[in-house]
Amino acid sequence: MLSFQEIGFRYTGAEEPALVDVSFAVEPGAYVVLLGANGSGKSTLARLANALLLPDTGHVEVDGLRADERATLRTVRGLVGVVAQDPDNQIISATVLDDAAFGPENLGLPRDEITRRCAEALATVGLLGFEERDPNTLSGGEKQRLVIAGVLAMDPSYLVLDEPTSMLDSEGRAEVLAAINALRARGHGILHITHDLDYAHDADKLLVLQAGRLVFEGAPDTLLQDEEKLIAYALQVGSGDVTPRQSPCQPRPLAPPDPSLPSLLLRDVAYTYSAGASFAHDALKGADLTVAAGSYTLISGHTGSGKSTLLRIAAGLLVPTSGTTGFSDGSAVTPGTVGIVFQHPEVQLFAQTVGEDILFGPRNLKMDTTGIVDSVLAAVGLEPRRFAQRSPFTLSGGEMRRVAIASILAMRSRFLLLDEPTAGLDAQGRAFVHRLIDELVRQGTGVVVVSHDLSEFVSRAHVHLLLQKGRLYVAGGGAGAGSTAKAGGSAVSATGHLHVAGGA
Amino acid sequence: MALAVPFGQYVPGTSAVHRLDARFKLLIVTSFVFALFMVDGWTGLLLCAVLLLGAYLLARIPLKLALRGFKPILVILIFTFLANTLTLSAGGDAGALTSDLAATGLVAPNFGALPDSIALIGSFGIKPLGALRGLYFVLRILLLISITSLLTFTSSVVALSDALTALMRPLAVLRVPTEDIATMFSIALRFIPLTAEEAEKIMVAQSARAAVFDKGGLIKRARAWVPVMIPLFVNLFRRADELAAAMETRCYTGRGRTHLKVYVLKVSDLVIGCCGALFFVAAGIFL
Ligand SMILES: Nc1ncnc2c1ncn2[C@@H]1O[C@H](COP(=O)(O)OP(=O)(O)OP(=O)(O)O)[C@@H](O)[C@H]1O
Ligand SMILES: [Mg+2]
Numbered sequence: 001m002l003s004f005q006e007i008g009f010r011y012t013g014a015e016e017p018a019l020v021d022v023s024f025a026v027e028p029g030a031y032v033v034l035l036g037a038n039g040s041g042k043s044t045l046a047r048l049a050n051a052l053l054l055p056d057t058g059h060v061e062v063d064g065l066r067a068d069e070r071a072t073l074r075t076v077r078g079l080v081g082v083v084a085q086d087p088d089n090q091i092i093s094a095t096v097l098d099d100a101a102f103g104p105e106n107l108g109l110p111r112d113e114i115t116r117r118c119a120e121a122l123a124t125v126g127l128l129g130f131e132e133r134d135p136n137t138l139s140g141g142e143k144q145r146l147v148i149a150g151v152l153a154m155d156p157s158y159l160v161l162d163e164p165t166s167m168l169d170s171e172g173r174a175e176v177l178a179a180i181n182a183l184r185a186r187g188h189g190i191l192h193i194t195h196d197l198d199y200a201h202d203a204d205k206l207l208v209l210q211a212g213r214l215v216f217e218g219a220p221d222t223l224l225q226d227e228e229k230l231i232a233y234a235l236q237v238g239s240g241d242v243t244p245r246q247s248p249c250q251p252r253p254l255a256p257p258d259p260s261l262p263s264l265l266l267r268d269v270a271y272t273y274s275a276g277a278s279f280a281h282d283a284l285k286g287a288d289l290t291v292a293a294g295s296y297t298l299i300s301g302h303t304g305s306g307k308s309t310l311l312r313i314a315a316g317l318l319v320p321t322s323g324t325t326g327f328s329d330g331s332a333v334t335p336g337t338v339g340i341v342f343q344h345p346e347v348q349l350f351a352q353t354v355g356e357d358i359l360f361g362p363r364n365l366k367m368d369t370t371g372i373v374d375s376v377l378a379a380v381g382l383e384p385r386r387f388a389q390r391s392p393f394t395l396s397g398g399e400m401r402r403v404a405i406a407s408i409l410a411m412r413s414r415f416l417l418l419d420e421p422t423a424g425l426d427a428q429g430r431a432f433v434h435r436l437i438d439e440l441v442r443q444g445t446g447v448v449v450v451s452h453d454l455s456e457f458v459s460r461a462h463v464h465l466l467l468q469k470g471r472l473y474v475a476g477g478g479a480g481a482g483s484t485a486k487a488g489g490s491a492v493s494a495t496g497h498l499h500v501a502g503g504a
Numbered sequence: 505m506a507l508a509v510p511f512g513q514y515v516p517g518t519s520a521v522h523r524l525d526a527r528f529k530l531l532i533v534t535s536f537v538f539a540l541f542m543v544d545g546w547t548g549l550l551l552c553a554v555l556l557l558g559a560y561l562l563a564r565i566p567l568k569l570a571l572r573g574f575k576p577i578l579v580i581l582i583f584t585f586l587a588n589t590l591t592l593s594a595g596g597d598a599g600a601l602t603s604d605l606a607a608t609g610l611v612a613p614n615f616g617a618l619p620d621s622i623a624l625i626g627s628f629g630i631k632p633l634g635a636l637r638g639l640y641f642v643l644r645i646l647l648l649i650s651i652t653s654l655l656t657f658t659s660s661v662v663a664l665s666d667a668l669t670a671l672m673r674p675l676a677v678l679r680v681p682t683e684d685i686a687t688m689f690s691i692a693l694r695f696i697p698l699t700a701e702e703a704e705k706i707m708v709a710q711s712a713r714a715a716v717f718d719k720g721g722l723i724k725r726a727r728a729w730v731p732v733m734i735p736l737f738v739n740l741f742r743r744a745d746e747l748a749a750a751m752e753t754r755c756y757t758g759r760g761r762t763h764l765k766v767y768v769l770k771v772s773d774l775v776i777g778c779c780g781a782l783f784f785v786a787a788g789i790f791l
Contacts (some may be wrong), residue, residue: 047749050753052749052753062640074755077753077754077755078755081753082749082753084746084749085752086746088743089742089743089746089750090746090747091694091696091750092687092690092691092747092748092750092751092754092756093690093694094661094662094665094690094694095662097764098662098690098764098765100751101764102754102756103754103755104762104764105708105761105762105764106756106757106760106761107536107755107763108755108760108761109762110762111762111763111764111766114762114764115764118764134662135694135777136694136697136698147750150754151753151754154754154755218713312708317708317711319714335711335712335713335714336713339712340712342705342708342709342712345709347680347702347705347706347709347735347739348709348710348731349734350730350731350732350734350738351731351733360710360713360715360731361713361714364713364714364715364716365714385631395736407713408712409715411713437511465515471618471753477628
């Protein structure tokens with residue numbers, strides 16, 4: 001049994017404790033799902049599980065062994081494997097096999113035992129045949145499965161998985177979930193940490209952490225059917241908070257746009273990486289895109305379908321190999337005219353204060369900066385007086401995301417491109433992003449969101465396009481959708497290669 | 505998809521050069537470099553050049569690839585050559601060059617009566633012997649680059665770091681923390697490309713906020729990199745923290761490790777490696 005007993009923990013220098021009096025246990029072979037909003041203390045708990053952190057009060061016990069005693073530390077770490085969010089920070093070696101072997105090597109096991117364990121671990125996560133690959137060339141899902149294999153090769157009784165899927169696309173998620181199921185089948189006790197309710201349904205036990213306190217422990221059904229409780233635990237937002245979703249998989253209709261406002265046009269845009277070299281790679285092969293003012297376009301597609309390339313070209317950051325970009329009034333795309341919020345935009349924050357960071361773009365553009373900080377901070381729901389003078393590096397993840405978005409809004413672009421804007425955010429963060437986009441669209445900004453999470457965006461967007469192998473298609477709705485979009489004042493068309501997905 | 509930043513320049517193949525144990529390749533390359541700097545005169549240098557050319561042909565590496573490696577130092581090469589060739593004191597000081605040559609230990613082949621210098625404009629002129637010496641230096645640099653390129657063309661980065669690790673292992677007796685150094689190698693292999701990719705992403709993100717990196721004077725340009733370097737370092741520290749946790753989770757201490765990889769020693773590799781190394785050491789001493 002992996003048991004947490006009256007755990008209290010406070011980071012040095014933090015005002016609030018990260019965990020307060022948390023007690024629960026994971027039985028051998030059980031599948032336990034731990035839910036909680038951003039900053040509720042989930043990752044802290046994961047690090048306590050195998051003594052990467054030591055609690056201020058209480059203690060962790062693994063099959064009767066105290067985790068905080070030096071003598072048993074190695075045994076405890078062998079018994080409890082911890083997998084964190086970002087696979088890139090957990091892979092140590094230069095080949096897949098070497099990485100799987102890293103743990104057993106550290107345990108000083110004989111060679112044939114290491115070989116056996118690696119083979120078994122790689123088989124469990126479905127990575128047989130990948131042994132000699134360089135981890136840097138793996139997809140996100142493959143990387144995360146390798147991390148799981150690396151921990152599995154230590155032959156643990158318990159695995160603590162801290163949001164193992166939150167950095168992955170839908171394919172990667174499915175792969176990792178399959179790996180988790182394989183772990184369950186092998187009888188490992190699992191503590192799966194997530195803020196995604198979808199994973200909670202088939203748990204043996206559900207736990208909810210809120211502001212460092214364990215507020216729920218019980219069977220999934222009792223909680224999942226209780227909407228009031230879900231809202232109270234910040235796992236879901238009230239339906240009044242967001243535009244109600246319509247029937248799934250149907251974009252909402254778009255009123256004909258104001259013809260006096262220019263549209264953003266991409267015509268027959270192609271892009272080839274390392275053109276001319278033997279390893280040249282066509283990322284885009286002729287994509288047409290029209291974004292009208294006040295329209296909301298969702299572009300989805302698999303990893304490697306060219307989404308990032310398309311966005312960079314649309315924002316004028318990359319010059320297409322062929323084809324043209326520009327506005328319908330003939331002006332060119334320059335930095336600032338099309339704003340772009342990259343995936344995990346918080347990595348771009350650098351200034352000493354939030355206010356300075358927000359003004360970086362406007363100052364580069366020589367804009368009049370009076371009042372900008374206050375208005376964009378208000379737009380992203382952060383009180384200007386409290387946040388403008390703070391260092392961006394002291395903010396929580398969700399707050400950093402808001403500031404990063406605010407720093408783009410500050411340039412007052414007429415078009416805004418967002419790459420996976422809700423990745424890693426909890427229910428409230430997501431609701432905020434949706435409200436913000438709806439408001440921008442209402443004010444006449446042309447918005448393009450790139451995401452693989454269809455269920456989340458498709459009913460909110462006006463048009464849904466699919467990027468497949470470097471070409472754009474109108475998704476869903478059959479051929480009619482394409483022509484409607486065109487008839488509706490060329491709101492968004494994906495002509496050129498109109499090969500309707502699901503249709504022809 | 506973010507393309508993985510290419511790291512190293514391995515050209516996969518099955519030639520004898522590719523197959524030779526990377527440890528011995530390292531040994532031969534080291535002795536080759538030793539020879540390059542020790543040989544006094546053209547015989548030894550040309551011998552090295554011919555053998556290296558042979559190795560390139562044997563490895564089936566297009567010479568075009570090797571030539572590409574020269575590009576970044578073209579300026580240095582030209583400068584080296586010109587600095588040796590041109591003189592501002594043509595006509596005067598005849599004995600200087602000969603004694604110069606003697607000082608570097610470089611014996612010029614006998615081309616008969618070469619004038620010490622040929623004046624072109626006033627005292628500005630060229631020194632034929634100096635040109636020869638310049639050529640010698642240039643060739644030596646080219647060979648140095650070509651041999652290291654050949655090593656990286658024919659061995660994967662992993663093989664190289666494994667080889668270094670293996671060669672280092674005996675040093676553990678001297679309490680050199682070889683395990684930690686080896687782990688550092690492999691972490692570097694993983695994180696250099698990652699960091700390069702991240703730097704590129706942050707740079708693009710700041711360009712999207714209208715940052716300009718290639719305009720203005722030196723100070724302005726240096727200042728322009730601040731918004732890239734700060735996030736890059738903040739991220740590196742976060743990564744380092746998470747990486748340390750991941751290593752601790754897997755019980756890394758740097759002591760008491762066993763190894764999955766064993767380095768089988770092929771007799772043929774051993775013979776080739778030792779003969780090759782001895783040959784170049786001898787060449788360096790006697791030629
Ligand atoms: N190294 C640290 N130093 C100081 N405070 C920290 C540190 N790490 C986390 N915290 C704080 O502790 C609290 C709990 O953080 P934790 O990372 O455990 O939350 P989480 O539930 O994992 O959030 P998320 O869903 O964003 O991953 C937060 O208030 C956070 O700001
Ligand atoms: Mg977390």
